[in-house]
Amino acid sequence: MGIANELQQTNFASEEAKAIVNVIFTGNWIAYQQQELLKPFDLSMQQYNVLRILRGQNGKPMTVLAIIERMLDRTSNASRLVDKLVEKKWVLRRECPNDRRAVDVLILPEGLALLQQVDEIQNQWVKRFEHMTQEDLIKLNELLDLFRN
Amino acid sequence: MGIANELQQTNFASEEAKAIVNVIFTGNWIAYQQQELLKPFDLSMQQYNVLRILRGQNGKPMTVLAIIERMLDRTSNASRLVDKLVEKKWVLRRECPNDRRAVDVLILPEGLALLQQVDEIQNQWVKRFEHMTQEDLIKLNELLDLFRN
DNA sequence: TTGTATTTAATGTAATTACATTTAATTTTG
DNA sequence: CAAAATTAAATGTAATTACATTAAATACAA
Numbered sequence: 001m002g003i004a005n006e007l008q009q010t011n012f013a014s015e016e017a018k019a020i021v022n023v024i025f026t027g028n029w030i031a032y033q034q035q036e037l038l039k040p041f042d043l044s045m046q047q048y049n050v051l052r053i054l055r056g057q058n059g060k061p062m063t064v065l066a067i068i069e070r071m072l073d074r075t076s077n078a079s080r081l082v083d084k085l086v087e088k089k090w091v092l093r094r095e096c097p098n099d100r101r102a103v104d105v106l107i108l109p110e111g112l113a114l115l116q117q118v119d120e121i122q123n124q125w126v127k128r129f130e131h132m133t134q135e136d137l138i139k140l141n142e143l144l145d146l147f148r149n
Numbered sequence: 150m151g152i153a154n155e156l157q158q159t160n161f162a163s164e165e166a167k168a169i170v171n172v173i174f175t176g177n178w179i180a181y182q183q184q185e186l187l188k189p190f191d192l193s194m195q196q197y198n199v200l201r202i203l204r205g206q207n208g209k210p211m212t213v214l215a216i217i218e219r220m221l222d223r224t225s226n227a228s229r230l231v232d233k234l235v236e237k238k239w240v241l242r243r244e245c246p247n248d249r250r251a252v253d254v255l256i257l258p259e260g261l262a263l264l265q266q267v268d269e270i271q272n273q274w275v276k277r278f279e280h281m282t283q284e285d286l287i288k289l290n291e292l293l294d295l296f297r298n
Numbered sequence: 299t300t301g302t303a304t305t306t307a308a309t310g311t312a313a314t315t316a317c318a319t320t321t322a323a324t325t326t327t328g
Numbered sequence: 329c330a331a332a333a334t335t336a337a338a339t340g341t342a343a344t345t346a347c348a349t350t351a352a353a354t355a356c357a358a
Contacts, residue, residue, distance in 0.1 A: 015286040016275045019293075020179055025221050026293045027176015030169055044344090064307060072174050076346060079308050101306040101353045126165045132295060137164040140292040144168075144175045146281060147289065193314090213337060225316060228338050250323045250336045 023147065037125055041118055042088070046073065046081055051115055054091060054107035061104035063096060090114060172296065186274055190267055191237070195222065195230055200264055203240060203256035210253035212245060239263060 012018035031045065038048055053070045054062060068078045075081065082105055085091040090111035096102035129137070161167035180194065187197055202219045203211060217227045224230065231254055234240040239260035245251035278286070 014275070015283055015290065016278045016281075019278070019286050019289050020183070020275075021221065022290050022293045023172070024176050024180050024183070026297055027173050027180070028222055029297055031173050031176070034169070034173070046344095065305085072170065073177055076348095077344080080344090083308095096306095099306080099354075103307065126163070126169075129165045129168070129296070131298065132165075132292075134164055136292060136295065137168050139288065140168055140296065141164065141171050143281075143285060143289040143292065144171045146285065147278070148175055148178055149280065195314095214335090225318095226314080228336095229314090232338095245336095248324075248336080252337065 019147070023144070033125075037121060038118065041114060043114070043118070044084075046071070046075060047085055048118065049073075050078070050081055050085060051090060051107060051111055054105065055112060055115055057107070059106075061094075061096075061106040063102040063104060065102070067105060085111070168296070172293075182274075186270060187267065190263060192263070192267070193233075195220070195224060196234055197267065198222075199227070199230055199234060200239060200256060200260055203254065204261060204264055206256070208255075210243075210245075210255040212251040212253060214251070216254065234260070
């Protein structure tokens with residue numbers, strides 16, 4: 001993967017400049033891996049994210065707005081995202097009883113089953129990070145959090 | 150920014166799982182910052198990346214294929230990317246003399262001037278990371294490299 | 299209560315992207 | 329050398345995305 005190594009080689013103006021590129025590049029890299037992992041399930045990362053948020057509700061419905069607020073990437077298109085999930089019969093969409101502007105979205109058993117399947121593959125895949133110690137991972141998470149502050 | 154903090158709060162299945170989400174999220178976050186920074190220059194991140202690659206050539210032209218190989222994000226659309234740069238008169242495109250299939254792309258003085266302007270803003274902006282020590286940044290870069298291996 | 303403002307979701311659209319195909323030029327092979 | 333294979337870039341397209349606008353319902357204020 002050409003650039004992955006080149007990143008180490010390239011001489012950057014500063015450690016900051018390298019970190020910026022490195023964070024973006026590594027983010028894209030892992031996002032790509034995740035996309036590939038989800039492809040066999042005909043699931044995009046955003047759709048997967050929404051399904052997991054809905055699962056987190058333990059059966060309670062959520063409005064589209066509530067979903068948007070929980071999503072990792074601010075998407076203006078949650079409506080159409082939910083469309084796709086409805087089409088595939090993974091979630092149910094229905095008018096919200098107490099506010100007819102709003103729409104309740106609810107994960108279906110089929111959606112839950114799908115997530116369980118993905119979880120299994122995901123758990124397998126995560127083993128790819130066995131070369132990192134727990135300490136490494138904690139430190140990485142700390143530094144990324146610091147980076148954003 | 151809701152999620153940024155929620156990331157710290159949310160309880161993940163594992164440190165690995167958190168790192169995956171954290172890397173993607175932080176990558177998107179910083180990419181967004183960069184996009185905003187480039188917006189006043191009517192420059193997308195990919196276009197900026199191409200211009201910088203061309204600047205690195207110190208006046209020598211590059212074929213589209215050579216550009217693709219150096220780009221951070223594998224884009225299948227380098228042709229159209231270069232189109233935009235040509236439109237804006239930042240680069241020149243001409244037939245490659247020794248291989249008429251190929252196309253030489255060359256950064257123009259206007260393109261170099263633009264980059265210099267962006268550099269200045271960029272240098273200002275990077276100060277946002279002053280809260281991180283040099284050691285922090287080096288460690289972050291190391292851990293990201295490790296993460297990809 | 300009635301008109302105005304706000305909120306929620308859906309939609310229109312233009313730009314971007316990924317992926318496949320096409321065109322033209324060059325290289326390889328028989 | 330001629331035909332086939334490969335290479336480089338451009339193009340077609342369908343899907344995705346960002347951004348603005350619309351439509352419908354609700355909240356609020358006079």
